[in-house]
Structures are given as structure tokens and as C-alpha cells.
Amino acid sequence: MSGPAPAGTAGELLADLPASPAVWCSGLRKRYRRRTAVDGVSFTVGRGEVVGLLGPNGAGKTSVIKMLLDLVRPDAGEVLLLGRPATDPQARARVGYLPELFRYQPWLTAAEVLRLHVRLSGAAVPEAERRESLGLVGLADRAGDRVGGFSKGMQQRLGLAVALAARPELVVLDEPTSALDPVGRADVRDLLLSLRARGVAVLLNSHLIGEVERVCDRVVILDKGRVVAAGTLAELLGQRELRLRLDNVGPQAEARLAAAGQLDHSGDTFTVALPADPDPATVPDLVADLVGLGVRVHAVEPGRVSLEERLLSILREEHA
Incomplete structure (x- = not known):
């Protein structure tokens, strides 16, 4: 009869297992009255991977993102974020999100907006790191300015800073460059590449296909709520x-x-x-x-x- 397993063996085995994907979803479905918005969508986003979500208007991209983040409950299917159910607040606390449409309180300064959202996330982020987040998006010299005076492009940059401020392991960006000029789009591209280099996973929904082609490791194409193609650029483009x-x-x-x-x-x-x-x-x-x-x-x-x-x-x- 064999003796008990040495102490620490289970922990060592768990440590040797590969990290769970940043995003894992299977069979997501969502209907709004008679319209099926999402129909059996499944895909993954690996750690440190940039995945692009493409498709025409009405394909279901934003609905999928909202289900991943538990902002909309799916009629069917499962979602894991960073190895935990999407309904688990601990999983969502490690996710940065930039929605397609957002507004910040115009009477707050950029630094105050960032401080508020870090508090809401529950993360302990020093002021120096919050300033660094503004610097990453080109707003370091506007930290004390009120958001009401920002252009649409500057508000877009602030939204990116908010998504990055709480040290996320996964960043979900819904049309992050929609209001940016070519210089701003290039800045976002460099930022996404730096996130990937740091091991941060990114799910990117964008209509700017050239930007997706430059930064994404894999692409998931949706049409009429279904995945019609997925793979690396080499696999898709031949x-x-x-x-x-x-x-x-x-x-x-x-x-x-x-x-x-x-x-x-x-x-x-x-x-x-x-x-x-x-x-x-x-x-x-x-x-x-x-x-x-x-x-x-x-x-x-x-x-x-x-x-x-x-x-x-x-x-x-x-x-x-």
C-alpha cells in the first residue's frame, strides 16, 4: 500500500497546467423579441493574444461583447473570463472595457475621472500609475482639465486610459479608434502591441480593417449573429x-x-x-x-x- 502523496504535489501539478484562456465562450445565443441577434457563437482569446471581432453592422458583435462582460444575459451558452464565470465579480475586476458609446461627467477633470473608475474597480492603483495611464494615451498634460472641454477624440483617449487604469489582464475595446485622427489611430495601434508584449489579452471590435490587420493575431468574423470564419490572418488570407x-x-x-x-x-x-x-x-x-x-x-x-x-x-x- 503506497503512502500519502508528498506535500505540495497537487499545487505543483496545478502550477504546471497552462493558464486558462482570457476569454472562453461556447454556444452564446441571444434573441430580442423575434430577432436573433447572436446564434451559437463560440471562440477563445488566449493570454497575451489580440483577437479582432469583425463583421457588418448588425452582425452581433456588440451583443457578444456585452454578454461576455455580463452586461446582457445570454439566452443560452457559457462564458469564462480569466478562468472564472463571467458573473463572478472577481473575474470582471481584472477586465478593462471601453464601450462604443460612453460619456463622462463633464465637470470632472481627466484625473478625477480616472480616480473614480479605479475606486469603482476596487483596485489599489497609486496616483503615479494613474498618471502613467493618461500618459500612455497622450493626455498627461491635460490631467487637470475638465472633460466637458475635451474634443471627441480626446474623450476617446480618456476612455482608453480608464480601460487600462486598473491593471487589467484582459482589455475589451469596442470601436476604440472611431473618433481618432490618423495619429491617434497609430498611437492606439502601438498601445495594443505594447499590451500584447506585456501578456495582456485584447478583444478588439473595429470597422477599421486595416488596423485589425496590423495588430491582431487572430480574427473572428460574425454575420447575422453567427461565426462564419475564424483563424489567424495566414489561415484566412492564404x-x-x-x-x-x-x-x-x-x-x-x-x-x-x-x-x-x-x-x-x-x-x-x-x-x-x-x-x-x-x-x-x-x-x-x-x-x-x-x-x-x-x-x-x-x-x-x-x-x-x-x-x-x-x-x-x-x-x-x-x-x-
């Missing part, structure tokens, strides 16, 4: 293409082009299909080899179907 305009292409050079990927040839234009995520050295090595074989290289144009084109293609297939 192969990359390399178009080259060349002269003096002999048999050896053509064989070298074909060795890089499926080859199409029209006039002086050669198109090579590359893997979705090619080795960074693939293109420069190919060009160097072609030059070594006496080929004159006039142009090299890497390309791939854009996320916008792929999204429209998926939605057209669904509607057809």
Missing part, C-alpha cells in the same frame, strides 16, 4: 504572392523560380505563390540567386489578398 518583372530568364532561372513556389508566367512578369508565412530570407535569397544567374530584375512586388477583400468575399458567399 498564400502570399511574389510578382517579379524580369529579363534574360533562362532555363536555370526559371527552374529556380519554380523551386520557390508555384509559378505563373505572362510576358516579362513572373508570379510565384509563396507559403502563407514564408521564411524572411526567401525573397532576398531568390533575388540574389536570379541576379547570379544573369537575370535583370526590374521590379519585385510582394502581395497578398487584403483582409478587407477576404472579409467581403466571405460575407458575399454567406449572403449568396
Whole structure:
């Protein structure tokens, strides 16, 4: 008969288990009278992962976000945030949220708004960290100004600071760049990348597909309340293409082009299909080899179907 397990074994086993996803939802459904807003939606957001939620107006994106955050109760389905039920206040305390529509008390200063929301979250965040949150969104020099005098873009920046102030492990952003100019959108993009580098998970709902394509690890596409496609950008967008305009292409050079990927040839234009995520050295090595074989290289144009084109293609297939 074996003796008792050594003390601490269970804790060590638990410590070795992978962290639960930042978001896990399964079979979410929601009806409003006769209209089905969300119909069987399931997906995950891993720790330190940026996931984009895409789809046309009325696809159910905001309804899904509200169910994830327990702002709307689903008719069916389950949600876990950071390994806890979404109804658990301890889970929601570690989530930062920027809603699509929000208003702050116009008589408060930016610093006072931040202090209020940190108190409501129950987190103990020193004043220096709160100032740092304002600095991250470009409002460090406006901390003492009343919110009523802020432009729409400045209020959007303040909303981002509020979402980040209580040291969240998960940040949910619903159209975070809708009121921002190009500089503001670039700032938000850099901010999202820094959150990912710190291990913070982000769920991003945005109509600015170019921004999603730049920052997201994975994308979930909704249409009519259902998930119609999901995956990494490489999985959704497929192969990359390399178009080259060349002269003096002999048999050896053509064989070298074909060795890089499926080859199409029209006039002086050669198109090579590359893997979705090619080795960074693939293109420069190919060009160097072609030059070594006496080929004159006039142009090299890497390309791939854009996320916008792929999204429209998926939605057209669904509607057809």
C-alpha cells in the first residue's frame, strides 16, 4: 500500500497546467423579441493574444461583447473570463472595457475621472500609475482639465486610459479608434502591441480593417449573429504572392523560380505563390540567386489578398 502523496504535489501539478484562456465562450445565443441577434457563437482569446471581432453592422458583435462582460444575459451558452464565470465579480475586476458609446461627467477633470473608475474597480492603483495611464494615451498634460472641454477624440483617449487604469489582464475595446485622427489611430495601434508584449489579452471590435490587420493575431468574423470564419490572418488570407518583372530568364532561372513556389508566367512578369508565412530570407535569397544567374530584375512586388477583400468575399458567399 503506497503512502500519502508528498506535500505540495497537487499545487505543483496545478502550477504546471497552462493558464486558462482570457476569454472562453461556447454556444452564446441571444434573441430580442423575434430577432436573433447572436446564434451559437463560440471562440477563445488566449493570454497575451489580440483577437479582432469583425463583421457588418448588425452582425452581433456588440451583443457578444456585452454578454461576455455580463452586461446582457445570454439566452443560452457559457462564458469564462480569466478562468472564472463571467458573473463572478472577481473575474470582471481584472477586465478593462471601453464601450462604443460612453460619456463622462463633464465637470470632472481627466484625473478625477480616472480616480473614480479605479475606486469603482476596487483596485489599489497609486496616483503615479494613474498618471502613467493618461500618459500612455497622450493626455498627461491635460490631467487637470475638465472633460466637458475635451474634443471627441480626446474623450476617446480618456476612455482608453480608464480601460487600462486598473491593471487589467484582459482589455475589451469596442470601436476604440472611431473618433481618432490618423495619429491617434497609430498611437492606439502601438498601445495594443505594447499590451500584447506585456501578456495582456485584447478583444478588439473595429470597422477599421486595416488596423485589425496590423495588430491582431487572430480574427473572428460574425454575420447575422453567427461565426462564419475564424483563424489567424495566414489561415484566412492564404498564400502570399511574389510578382517579379524580369529579363534574360533562362532555363536555370526559371527552374529556380519554380523551386520557390508555384509559378505563373505572362510576358516579362513572373508570379510565384509563396507559403502563407514564408521564411524572411526567401525573397532576398531568390533575388540574389536570379541576379547570379544573369537575370535583370526590374521590379519585385510582394502581395497578398487584403483582409478587407477576404472579409467581403466571405460575407458575399454567406449572403449568396
